[in-house]
Amino acid sequence: MEKHRRDESPSGLSDIIEQDGLLGTGLTSRHIEAFGRKVTSTAGHLMGPSGDSTNNAHYHNAMVGIHRELRRPNTQRKVFSLTQTTPTDLVRSKLSTSEIQSRAVCALPDELLANIPDDSSSYSLFEGFQVSQEDREYRKSHRRRTSKNKQLEDGKSAGGLPSSPDGLKKERETHNRRLEMMGVRKNMCSSEIHDIDNKIANLHNMRKIVLDRLAGLEMDEAELENELTEIDNKLEDIQEEPPETPKTVDTPRTFETSDNSSASGDPAMDASFMSESIYQKLPSASPKPIKHKSTRKRSMPVLHEHFEPGSMIKEIEAHTDMVTAMDFDYPFGTMVSAALDDTVRVWDLNAGRSIGFLEGHHASVRCLQVEDNIVATGSMDASIKLWDLSRVRTVSRSSHTGRHEEDEDDVFSSPPSTTMEDCFVHSLDAHVAEVTALHFRKNTLISGSSDKTLRQWDLEKGRCVQTLDVLWAAAQATSLGTESQWRPTGRTPDASADFVGAVQCFDAALACGTADGMIRLWDLRSGQVHRSLVGHTGPVTCLQFDDVHLVTGSSDRSIRIWDLRTGSIFDAYAYDKPITSMMFDARRIVAAAGENVVKVYDKADGRHWDCGPGVGIDDEQGPSSPNVERVRLKDGYLVEGRKDGFIGAWTC
Structure with a gap:
């Protein structure tokens, strides 16, 4: 009993807090109470009459006590740790790891919450599950009832009594209940179809966004291709410049001969004869076919x-x-x-x-x-x-x-x-x-x-x-x-x-x-x-x-x-x-x-x-x-x- 009273008293509560520390920082209620008393007395002396020598003595004693308390290394570490603790750390200190993980998993960004379709169904998910469950039970009972009715019909044909009114009423209630359940299931199917339509519309919008992104990428790709082609062509021109110089004299002379032969009046020679490659018309270091600049x-x-x-x-x-x-x-x-x-x-x-x-x-x-x-x-x-x-x-x-x-x-x-x-x-x-x-x-x-x-x-x-x-x-x-x-x-x-x-x-x-x-x-x-x-x-x-x-x-x-x-x-x-x-x-x-x-x-x-x-x-x-x-x-x-x-x- 004594222990129970101690636990219910403020001192008992302070013992409990003292064991764990306040907000997980190591500060106990005793430290807080002592610090609070010193601050209260200090504030009282500061706001008291300035000419009272007693107040000045109390103020001096309070300040000495505060300085003495603050000089303790343990108190300094605890105060510094409290000042460096963020609000997030304070919240985490009061939550277990499993609770933090659960809240992190359940958290959704605003982008996802913006596209949630409206719930047009008047029935909850649990009601839908209950309807499906009752449907299975109804099928089992229906099979039993069918076999029983068959036995009764056989008995009636053999001279037995017809079904009682109570049995028929019970069967009517069962059928009415099943009809209601079918209405619930139909409504749920309609809601599901509406949800699928919303998803399809969202997918079409997403497809359009990705297509626009792809179009932009291909435009950037075309620009890069053009720049790379220009660089490659410039490099090829630089590499071909040294051998081009001696060819500038010989190349026109070759085709001048060809043109003169065609001017001599022999169309057959003009149609089918050529002494060297046609690609010699192009400035190239080799008489072989031109090395095309690939685009x-x-x-x-x-x-x-x-x-x-x-x-x-x-x-x-x-x-x-x-x-x-x-x-x-x-x-x-x-x-x-x-x-x-x-x-x-x-x-x-x-x-x-x-x-x-x-x-x-x-x-x-x-x-x-x-x-x-x-x-x-x-x-x-x-x-x-x-x-x-x-x-x-x-x-x-x-x-x-x-x-x-x-x-x-x-x-x-x-x-x-x-x-x-x-x-x-x-x-x-x-x-x-x-x-x-x-x-x-x-x-x-x-x-x-x-x-x-x-x-x-x-x-x-x-x-x-x-x-x-x-x-x-x-x-x-x-x-x-x-x-x-x-x-x-x-x-x-x-x-x-x-x-x-x-x-x-x-x-x-x-x-x-x-x-x-x-x-x-x-x-x-x-x-x-x-x-x-x-x-x-x-x-x-x-x-x-x-x-x-x-x-x-x-x-x-x-x-x-x-x-x-x-x-x-x-x-x-x-x-x-x-x-x-x-x-x-x-x-x-x-x-x-x-x-x-x-x-x-x-x-x-x-x-x-x-x-x-x-x-x-x-x-x-x-x-x-x-x-x-x-x-x-x-x-x-x-x-x-x-x-x-x-x-x-x-x-x-």
Whole structure:
């Protein structure tokens, strides 16, 4: 009892505090009380009458006591520890470690609390759990009741008594209760669906934010790529400067001889002869092919891959007449386009602006190809010209005197910043009619012309090394009976179509599509047709092959997929109008089929869909968009050229 009283007294409480210390600092109540008494007495003497000698004695004694207490090292350490203790430490001293961890886990930042959806459910989580639990119990009781009712029915049929009213009332109450529980569960399902919708909306917002971040990163990446390219080009120029000096005299002299030989009146010598590499026209230390200053990106853009298929990326008012040919190196890279307005323009797809013109042909360009920095163009003037885009030079506005940029009223003109004058490399002149198809790989270029020949060019020597006569090959095959069994009687080539519609080469393999509907596979080593594929009933306008398949498009309004291993048709599908252009990548085949949309075929699931400016436009409601004439596709990045000269870029 005595102990209990002591514990309840202030002195007992002070003993308890003295054992643990106040707020974990080591100070006990006794120290605080002693310090408080001294401060109280000191304040009383200070506020007391100034002339009382007793107060002065008390003040002197109090100050002596305070000084004596403060001189103790233990008291000084405790006071210093209290002054250095932060409020956070004071709170932590009163909380256990487990409680601190629990509060830290439960704490949420304001960013997460801002997106908490409103709770539209009128039932709690516990009620939902109770409903589910009762549902299980009801199913068990229902099974027991069903078996019991079956036994009662059997007894009734055997002469037993019917169910009592109390049993029926109880069963009615059970069914009513279950009906209420179903209402609760329905409400909870509706709330869950609403919650999922909110999450989907938040995810869409997050996706948009990340896409904007990705777009910014790709813009910064493009700027860094340009800076790195400029630095690399400057380093290459510095390394090439010493050997350039002795070459400045010899290089023009070599081509002066070549020009004089062409002026002597021998067109054959002018068409096929060249003593040294065409790349000697460029300042280089070696007579071998030029070491191109690469503008290839070190990392490819991926932004377009995350957009919905069929989304427009950019639309360019490129030409004033129908686009006849175009090609680009990689998504958001460099594009070259040609049209019937007799212009060949170079574009920066990332900025959507024109870099300059490739001037030199005397007629419209019908076909072209872009491979890294090299561009090959085939024209209606029967010539093929090679261009090196790495030689584009930046010039000031005052020094640029191009005729296109001088016209301020030209809707296509832009502030002049580059010149393409030094991009021309060489002209290949051997065909006697317009060049309608070409393809080059490494140092070999194959061209097809309306003169009914294919020519193989050596780009190192700048001369034609082999001429393939298509009519002669067809006549030989007919005499041997290899094509007569496939060729329908009475079919004649379409005079309005290009005789050579498309070509593609790979090492010694060459595929060629012609106006008689035949696809011929040539062996360039022997100059003979290795195999002929028959199936089209109209001129072949486009083709492309990979390791396994060959895809061809024709004026007969069909696209055919051939198996190169067997030479048979793997798949085929038709459209309403002739196919003018086609290309495929790993996932899709795109085609221009005389409509205002691009026809897309998914190879994986066999699905057909439309992409382009005419999607969603009804001809009855308004004027339709111009027809798409040319398509190019690389890595899901689709570029289409139209009849009115516009060019659009899309995700595909």
